[in-house]
Amino acid sequence: MSEQLPGGGVELSPDEIEALPARWSSCWTPSEVAQRLAGSTTPWYVAAGWALDLFHGTQTRAHGDIEIAIPAAGFPEVRRRFPGYVFDAVGSGRIWNDATPEVLAAVHQTWLRDPATGNYLLDVFREPHDGDTWICRSDPGIRLPYSGIVRHTRDGIPYLAPELVLLFKAEHVRPKDQADFEATVPHMTSAQRETLAELLARVHPGHPWIAEL
Template sequence: MRTDIDNWSPLSVIEIKEVFAHIPSMWGIAGGWALDLHLGKKSREHSDIDVVIFREEQQVVYQSLKVDWILYKAEAGKLKPWKDGEYLESTNDIWVSKNEDSPWTFQIMLIDSENNDWIYRREKSIKKGKNEIFQWTNNGTPYIKPEVQLLYKAGSKQVREKDFKDFQTILPLLLPKEMEWLKLSLKKQFPEGHSWIGFL
């Protein structure tokens, strides 16, 4: 078990693309970096870098990464080694480093799907086609679409200040259909209301 959660030296977006280029699975940059890729420039400092994969492809990714990396599953506030052959049914967060003592380099988020649809785990009635949650930069780097990433940020237990700032930064770039999708999704997850809905 590791406890050095602040010991980060994240890979760059280019390095992440190199790591995942030859893994036969769908993946994309997530988090604040996904929004900056959509923006086309770096809007703020990022302390880490996140990658999403679909849960059913976890073993393909694990087998490809285990040669050069050590993977840890984040469960109940603890980081424990992810063992070879272990299928993660409910764990959503994987931390990756070169060895047991080296800094963390990236996180993998496991996202759920059903048939050919991505399923939003916090409100399972919210769905999109698997291909519909990704967008690509001009050089072919996949990333989570901004309206989907903003839903993850808005839908967490605690909306951080940086998440709201990310929302304000990206909002002017959202297309009307993207704004409408985000608004409807927030209303589904938060029928009692959400502070971001008024901006949409």
């Protein structure tokens, strides 16, 4: 995806950024998202903090939003699954309401909004890929088949493998990311911990989590 952002959009003010959590207060649960995407031919999975809770099999903390990821080319199909809602594109502190294809091609993050309330319900990451091969945003040299990165709960909800969730969380390590790391690593297999350590060494050399793995 291009790093050159298109014109337009609205720069979010500090007050607007502070007010965003309230606009996410009615976001869906993983089960609600799965019901709406049932039968989709586009691969998708729950990402970020909710993915780790699906891995645990229980909710371990509160979540301010819910994120899923899809291959970028599958977005039109996913978009059709939500008639009556609009997708706003987000990037670099700006937001584009009911984003055009030009904007969607330039950013990867998309918020599903209920126009009746103004509330956000779902965050959709449109990921780089090569057919059925997932490409890591942090390092395009990391390429894995979707079948190798997606896990499923007992009731069939797809979620990103924990070692990859933690790889993305390692970029900034906010307090909740550190807490997620500490809560998740003891439940990972030795192979998963080894994979995470290898990926961290490649993407974030010298990262403090490596020594803890």
